[in-house]
Amino acid sequence: MSAARSYYQEGGFETVIGLEVHCQLATASKLFCGCSAAFGAGANEHTCPVCLAMPGVLPVLNRCAVDYAIRAALATDSTINTNSRWARKNYFYPDLPKAYQITQYEQPYCEHGRVTFDLDGTEHTVRLTRIHMEEDAGKSVHDAHASWSLVDLNRAGVPLLEIVSEPELRSGAEASAYMRKMRSLVRYLGISDGNMNEGSMRCDANVSLRKRGATTLGTRAEIKNLNSFRSIERAIAYEIERQAEILLGGGAIVQETRLWDADRGVTRSMRSKEEAHDYRYFPEPDLLPLVIDDAWIERARSELPELPDARRGRFVTSYGLSGYDSGVLTASKELADWFEAAVAAHDNPKALANWITSEVLRIANESGAEGETDFSQLPFAPEHLAALVRLIDDGTISGKIAKTVFSKMVESGDDPAAIVAREGLVQVTDEGAITAIVDSVVAANTAKVAEYKSGKDKLFGFFVGQVMKESQGKANPASVNRLLKERLDG
Amino acid sequence: MSRLDELSIEEASRRLASREISSRELTEACLARIEVTEPKVGSFLEVTAQLARQQADDADRRLAATGTRTSDTTALTGIPIALKDIFLTKDVRTTCASRILENFIPTFDATVVARLRRAGAVLLGKLNMDEFAMGSSCENSAMQLTRNPWKLDRVPGGSSGGSATCVAAHQALGSFGTDTGGSIRLPAAFCGVAGIKPTYGRVSRYGVIAFASSLDQVGPMASTTRGAALLLQTVAGKDPLDSTSIDAPVPDYAGAIGTAPTVKGLRIGIPREYFVEGLDADVEAAVRAAIGKLQDLGATIVEVTLPHTEYAVATYYIVATAEASSNLGRYDGVRYGRRRGEEQGLRDMYGESREQGFGAEVKRRIMLGTYVLSAGYYDAYYSKAMRVRTLIRRDFEQAFERCDVIATPTAPATAFEIGSRTDDPLKMYLSDILTISVNLAGLPGMSIPCGLDSAGLPIGLQLIGKPLDELTLLRTAAAYEDSCHWHRVSAELKP
Numbered sequence A: 001m002s003a004a005r006s007y008y009q010e011g012g013f014e015t016v017i018g019l020e021v022h023c024q025l026a027t028a029s030k031l032f033c034g035c036s037a038a039f040g041a042g043a044n045e046h047t048c049p050v051c052l053a054m055p056g057v058l059p060v061l062n063r064c065a066v067d068y069a070i071r072a073a074l075a076t077d078s079t080i081n082t083n084s085r086w087a088r089k090n091y092f093y094p095d096l097p098k099a100y101q102i103t104q105y106e107q108p109y110c111e112h113g114r115v116t117f118d119l120d121g122t123e124h125t126v127r128l129t130r131i132h133m134e135e136d137a138g139k140s141v142h143d144a145h146a147s148w149s150l151v152d153l154n155r156a157g158v159p160l161l162e163i164v165s166e167p168e169l170r171s172g173a174e175a176s177a178y179m180r181k182m183r184s185l186v187r188y189l190g191i192s193d194g195n196m197n198e199g200s201m202r203c204d205a206n207v208s209l210r211k212r213g214a215t216t217l218g219t220r221a222e223i224k225n226l227n228s229f230r231s232i233e234r235a236i237a238y239e240i241e242r243q244a245e246i247l248l249g250g251g252a253i254v255q256e257t258r259l260w261d262a263d264r265g266v267t268r269s270m271r272s273k274e275e276a277h278d279y280r281y282f283p284e285p286d287l288l289p290l291v292i293d294d295a296w297i298e299r300a301r302s303e304l305p306e307l308p309d310a311r312r313g314r315f316v317t318s319y320g321l322s323g324y325d326s327g328v329l330t331a332s333k334e335l336a337d338w339f340e341a342a343v344a345a346h347d348n349p350k351a352l353a354n355w356i357t358s359e360v361l362r363i364a365n366e367s368g369a370e371g372e373t374d375f376s377q378l379p380f381a382p383e384h385l386a387a388l389v390r391l392i393d394d395g396t397i398s399g400k401i402a403k404t405v406f407s408k409m410v411e412s413g414d415d416p417a418a419i420v421a422r423e424g425l426v427q428v429t430d431e432g433a434i435t436a437i438v439d440s441v442v443a444a445n446t447a448k449v450a451e452y453k454s455g456k457d458k459l460f461g462f463f464v465g466q467v468m469k470e471s472q473g474k475a476n477p478a479s480v481n482r483l484l485k486e487r488l489d490g
Numbered sequence B: 001m002s003r004l005d006e007l008s009i010e011e012a013s014r015r016l017a018s019r020e021i022s023s024r025e026l027t028e029a030c031l032a033r034i035e036v037t038e039p040k041v042g043s044f045l046e047v048t049a050q051l052a053r054q055q056a057d058d059a060d061r062r063l064a065a066t067g068t069r070t071s072d073t074t075a076l077t078g079i080p081i082a083l084k085d086i087f088l089t090k091d092v093r094t095t096c097a098s099r100i101l102e103n104f105i106p107t108f109d110a111t112v113v114a115r116l117r118r119a120g121a122v123l124l125g126k127l128n129m130d131e132f133a134m135g136s137s138c139e140n141s142a143m144q145l146t147r148n149p150w151k152l153d154r155v156p157g158g159s160s161g162g163s164a165t166c167v168a169a170h171q172a173l174g175s176f177g178t179d180t181g182g183s184i185r186l187p188a189a190f191c192g193v194a195g196i197k198p199t200y201g202r203v204s205r206y207g208v209i210a211f212a213s214s215l216d217q218v219g220p221m222a223s224t225t226r227g228a229a230l231l232l233q234t235v236a237g238k239d240p241l242d243s244t245s246i247d248a249p250v251p252d253y254a255g256a257i258g259t260a261p262t263v264k265g266l267r268i269g270i271p272r273e274y275f276v277e278g279l280d281a282d283v284e285a286a287v288r289a290a291i292g293k294l295q296d297l298g299a300t301i302v303e304v305t306l307p308h309t310e311y312a313v314a315t316y317y318i319v320a321t322a323e324a325s326s327n328l329g330r331y332d333g334v335r336y337g338r339r340r341g342e343e344q345g346l347r348d349m350y351g352e353s354r355e356q357g358f359g360a361e362v363k364r365r366i367m368l369g370t371y372v373l374s375a376g377y378y379d380a381y382y383s384k385a386m387r388v389r390t391l392i393r394r395d396f397e398q399a400f401e402r403c404d405v406i407a408t409p410t411a412p413a414t415a416f417e418i419g420s421r422t423d424d425p426l427k428m429y430l431s432d433i434l435t436i437s438v439n440l441a442g443l444p445g446m447s448i449p450c451g452l453d454s455a456g457l458p459i460g461l462q463l464i465g466k467p468l469d470e471l472t473l474l475r476t477a478a479a480y481e482d483s484c485h486w487h488r489v490s491a492e493l494k495p
């Protein structure tokens, strides 16, 4: 594949990617019945005649799911259609008990949105074709029994949003960054937990290549089963190479659905265009058309929380942070909330931002799952970090000692003041004590003192280091500087 | 009248309320009648005698408390009725006359059934029908043959065949059926009883096994219009479990009909498209005579036109089969149907289960419906049918600018011989030619007896009303009934 890769790297091909993101809405109940939509119950515990598709049952729309869907539409600048319709998507599978999925087809509830995301400091905007609501299917379990497949319908009927982008993404990294932004958005909106490892958020990618500069789209492959950021990047990278090799070998891409096999790191053909399902969509006669009027939209708008882009702007103006730091801090709602909790406890946003973007994020990334930043696993609270910065600001400890205290906070989860007291790390500000150390350092290094006095200014740092070492790092650095200067230059 | 099973619902209700008779006596009379007549007509798929006796005793206790503070009786308390086997009945087997549901015992009641139980009606059993309500003769039942009580070699009409025969044979005082393209009105006409298909959405479909969701509607049958009115007002009204049910107040139909209903000043529309070649001469004569009678009673007759009538059958068989092909997908062998256990994988299991579980007509309609929804055919068939459906609805809207009720024959001919149309689906489909448009337009329609043909078989007069105007239909029908004797002529159960 090296020839293909180099041709690709030389810019011969342009990659065209569109994502279909499926996002499970965090409503209490399912889309068309009263069953719990929560994850993790025993098999088939969250079921009723409706989601079991018993004969004669009928769906009743959960309006809370529509509230959530409207929030997503507003957050992506989408146009909300006053009238939209439900449709049936027909196919046979044991975990689809009605043999059709209720979805939106010809008239989705919203269209023409856009999402802006940041990748390596560059802002990208991707347009959204549409967002629609639909119900999830159940789960087939094939490996629990030797000769039977089992079906768990807890997930059947759970509300989903399908967010379809225009084919405007150009690399796996862009696709992944877009997906991160999407997850951040749904978490900000409080409409989904966005947990990819539980399947609350997953996506399919339509990938094609074309000669750079071409205006028509190449033949695409649809890659399914992308359930982590890493899968998105790896699967797209693999698919780009696979397609590039075929095209460079004079072949043609087959329009098909491919499955990402994360274990083997390849995409495999699932079904060709000819084998594609004919879903026989038609309007769902059991539900009235969905009418979302202005009053409903305005009510949803008034309930909208602050969104990431707005919050980023506020961090710049209210806290005086750089655009970059504000972007990092607002990338997830949890992080931004964490930061603001710390600021509330101690009003030094810049110092807190520095600590969080360097030290805290490192720790959170280490404790989270693959590609995830997990704040719930941090051993200390934002108030602890605020207390640490307060200790620096009021001169109790030096910045250097603070690093030591921080690592002890990570280990023990203890309050920084308690750590400082226990370890005797309080800064020495008693000038008499510091002068004594200065005197002893000068007395012990007469040769270096002579060199310094003859003009070797650089040695000043050496003396500072020696004094700090003698004080076990606890001497107030400003006092050390001043007293040393007086002693050596005087 | 001497026999209790021959009482009309309103008369039985009066006697129950006055304690002249008990529900237990009435129920025993029906059960005895079922015992004698069932071998001839075959209305019932299951007789729930034990449940009926228990409900009758409960009803008698409720009736005994009449006039006290705890009184909770209704006009239906203690009235024995029966249900098409399409209604889910908790703990009572519900098959839809299909092999694929032969062992299905529902865990809950349909909304209609729950409302009937609450009202104190007594459930005698479940009635035969065409499998999944697909048919016009009741011959598509996978379970048994049902015969027309008027002439046992004739079909009772379908799909709610058992619902009509049980009333005509006095096995029950009333019954419920469903009507997707004529399935209440056609058997009502063939068996000489009153049957009403209400406005789409007037009665909840929750717990009613779906055939074609945008057309299916529940309705009652009884020997008299007033009896049908009492049944309808008990079950009608908004149901939060059915999003398509209409949130409109339900009138006291029986009370509003009163003792002396009049048609004075009523404008009755006669659509010329419904009196065409192929219409049986006896049927035409009887229907025209009935219209003449209504005119004598003070109604004005106006000619109206429903120009898209000729497309109704084609439109219906696209819309109904499309919806059916989807509704019946759940019977896939995973939970319903028989499994031999030798199936080779999933596809084979689906194929085997559906091959064995469905009858020929059901398979024919699933294939037709699958075809019309398929990629490349959707626009030519389904989409076009939906547009024609709008035109048919508009035809009625325009006609109703000139009249209050439309009167037509219910069927082009009287009950045909068993087996005479089973090999010719298209001819069978044409039995519904005069009833189908009403479902496509979502309007209320009714059939009442208006005469007998030369062979002694009943003829039905169809009345069609404006949306949610069941009351005008019922009032017109009752005024007609009060002026004639046709509803009092009984079937003799002769070969």
Ligand SMILES: [Zn+2]
Pocket: A030, A033, A034, A035, A046, A047, A048, A049, A050, A051, A052, A157
């Ligand atoms: Zn449920």
